[in-house]
Amino acid sequence: MNTDLDTTIRYLTGDQVDELSRGLPIVDLVRDTLLAFRRGTAGLTPEAALRWTTPMGDSARSLILPGWSGTGYGCKIINSSLGNHERGITRAAGLIVLADPETAHPSCVMEGARISALRTAGVSLAAVQAARRLTSVTSVAFLGCGRQARAHLQLLMAECPGLERVLLYDRDPAAREELAAECREAAPAVDVRGVEQARQAVAGAGLVIAATTTTESYVELDWLHEGGTFVNVSLDDASEGLLTGCDHLFVDDWELVSGDDHRLLGRLAGSGRVTGPGSTPPAGSRAVDAELPALVAGEYTRPIEARDRVVINPFGMGVHDIALADVIHARAVAGGVGTRLPR
Known part of the structure; x- marks a missing residue:
């Protein structure tokens, strides 16, 4: 022994x-x-x-x-x-x-x-890097100004040298202003603004990070301007119209996403409105374009054009x-x- x-x-x-x-x-x-x-x-x-x-x-x-x-x-x-x-x-x-x-x-x-906060932010940025390149990010909006937003901001400041503007929305004005003050102190050269409406934040940035506690979707397709990227960290901010109408839809693991009927994308999978990567969806539905491991590996071959709307839905892989x-x-x-x- x-x-x-x-x-x-x-x-x-x-x-x-x-x-x-x-x-x-x-x-x-x-x-x-x-x-x-x-x-x-x-x-x-x-x-x-x-x-x-x-x-x-x-x-x-x-x-x-x-x-x-x-x-x-x-x-x-x-x-x-x-x-x-x-x-x-x-x-x-x-x-x-x-x-x-x-x-x-x-x-x-x-x-x-x-x-959990660090790896979530890391997944978001790794996915954006694979889809758009982090060096192209000049403006970012946050829906929700809690721990996840802070972790994302920390990495964005380090990984996005061209970042010029940060828009912050939170239902709690105090949380919004607290994060704005922290951001201004950490990056004085960046234009940091708190906004009163979620739509105002989404429309004002090329990259949007949704990190809220909502259980009801509200961000519509026409909120996100052409060429915008929406990272659905909190999983329920993106509406059905945004999920099904965007030009490119990526998930981290389809099995995890489709197996959870508590989240909108999982419910859409259960109803057949959204199908898995590589599938042929029925009329009126759409397929997920790729999982993040394939996207990061460079195996996604359909071009992502400058005016395309991209949605990244990272369910969370342990x-x-x-x-x-x-x-x-x-x-x-x-x-x-x-x-x-x-x-």
Whole structure:
């Protein structure tokens, strides 16, 4: 019997995860994971979802997303309640649990919300880079000014040297102005404006990031100007007209998207209004043009013209969380960071 095996679990707090993630090439890591998924050297299994109504009447859920990338194995647990904003706390919180690839014992538990926000932003930018090129982005609008918007802005500032204008919309004026002040401080040369209407934000930018908590779609096709790109991060902002009428529609994983009837695109899949990549849709319907692994790999051959409207609908693949968490765990081990917990 080998008595030298580590029998502790390393725990990393949110602040430690934040520090360990600094300087990581998030977009490159996400792109590499999408390519690994395409090759079959990374993968995921069906997620599990527990949904309930809180005692205060709010919609709540707990998602468990298992995945693996290279020698990293684990699962993401992400929970949220739509009433958290009224309580003055973040909508979502979670954990990532990594397993030792040899023994399968839990090896690390870390706060997961920071990683979730980073990888989500990384997926958005990797997809935009594959469809439009980040160097072409001069204006961006945000619908929602919370944690996801901040993570996206952080990467956009680093990856888009031509960025000139940022438009911010949020139903909460205070959240909008707070993010605007942070953005102006971080990038004084960028024109940052808060706007009163969602349509005003969408119409004023070439790239739109929807990161809200809505469960009702509202962004119509004619809101997005020709040549615009809409990233449907929060999944329910884009209307049926925008999803079915755009020139190019991309998803990260069709099986995940089509299997979730809580989201509009999943319901459209269930009704036959939208079909999977490579399919021939019935009259009056449309097919998804490609999944992101194929798009990033350069396998999407239909030209994306300058005046085309593009919609990117990233459902969320747990494999990205595991890949990023695995890199952060390796940094923690090398630096002796974290609390060692007995099993």
